[in-house]
Amino acid sequence: MLEISGLGHSYGASRVLQGMDLRVAEGELVTIVGPSGCGKSTLLRCVAGLIAPTEGEVVLNGTPIHGVPDELAVVFQDYSRSLLPWLTVRDNVALPLRRRGAGRAERRAQATKALESVGLADAGGKYPWELSGGMQQRVSIARALAYRPSFLLMDEPFGSVDAQTREDLEDLVLQVHRAEGMTILLVTHDIDESVYLGDRVVVLARNPGRIRSELPVTLPPVRDQIGTRAEPEFVRLRAEVGRLVRGVATPA
Numbered sequence: 001m002l003e004i005s006g007l008g009h010s011y012g013a014s015r016v017l018q019g020m021d022l023r024v025a026e027g028e029l030v031t032i033v034g035p036s037g038c039g040k041s042t043l044l045r046c047v048a049g050l051i052a053p054t055e056g057e058v059v060l061n062g063t064p065i066h067g068v069p070d071e072l073a074v075v076f077q078d079y080s081r082s083l084l085p086w087l088t089v090r091d092n093v094a095l096p097l098r099r100r101g102a103g104r105a106e107r108r109a110q111a112t113k114a115l116e117s118v119g120l121a122d123a124g125g126k127y128p129w130e131l132s133g134g135m136q137q138r139v140s141i142a143r144a145l146a147y148r149p150s151f152l153l154m155d156e157p158f159g160s161v162d163a164q165t166r167e168d169l170e171d172l173v174l175q176v177h178r179a180e181g182m183t184i185l186l187v188t189h190d191i192d193e194s195v196y197l198g199d200r201v202v203v204l205a206r207n208p209g210r211i212r213s214e215l216p217v218t219l220p221p222v223r224d225q226i227g228t229r230a231e232p233e234f235v236r237l238r239a240e241v242g243r244l245v246r247g248v249a250t251p252a
């Protein structure tokens with residue numbers, strides 16, 4: 001269980017987040033959506049223990065977060081900076097497993113399995129720069145999965161891949177979420193994606209960043225790109241989230 005209480009953050013004199021309270025239950029997939037600059041990445045960095053919030057606290061499974069917790073993995077948007085170019089794809093995926101104390105053979109086996117799960121079974125011996133952008137982002141996701149975190153944070157993880165790859169990666173996240181029961185907090189600026197992936201959508205407002213609204217997603221847990229997006233409930237939620245993100249009142 002993740003508990004964010006009274007969270008606020010300022011960069012110098014500039015207040016970016018204010019008074020945020022949020023609970024994420026074990027096994028839940030919560031999406032965070034909001035206008036550009038509302039502090040989504042700052043929020044995720046506070047949750048990941050990468051920056052210390054100037055107000056409030058973040059508690060994961062009863063322990064306040066100060067520094068990156070062991071049970072957590074993060075996938076960033078910018079895959080080109082998150083993979084090490086001098087390591088093979090397999091070694092990139094295996095690297096964080098050292099932190100778990102896994103031996104060399106075990107690291108290799110887990111990396112191979114994770115690469116298979118993202119459809120990159122044949123790419124282990126290549127270098128990141130030999131792969132397309134979408135494939136590199138798959139490697140970043142495989143690295144997070146190989147680590148088997150109980151809690152996965154994703155910061156606009158599909159922002160820089162083409163539309164088809166994006167859909168495939170969205171479905172991969174849903175599949176992993178279901179299979180592993182992982183708790184996931186995913187930031188996106190894409191309203192459709194927030195509804196398609198979420199068990200719950202948290203909409204942020206800006207200046208300063210704060211929670212505007214939380215909407216439960218009452219769609220069947222098994223989703224598909226064509227059918228789910230055509231459901232009246234999806235269309236209704238997308239419109240509501242869209243209005244909230246833009247700060248427009250709901251029509252009576």
Ligand SMILES: Nc1ncnc2c1ncn2[C@@H]1O[C@H](COP(=O)(O)OP(=O)(O)OP(=O)(O)O)[C@@H](O)[C@H]1O
Nearest residue numbers: 011014016034035036037038039040041042043189
């Ligand atoms: N390290 C930093 N130092 C100073 N200001 C920062 C820093 N990081 C972010 N900011 C500012 O904080 C505000 C929120 O930034 P943040 O990246 O958290 O928002 P975001 O919602 O993720 O934005 P986007 O959707 O455009 O990625 C912005 O005004 C940004 O310029």
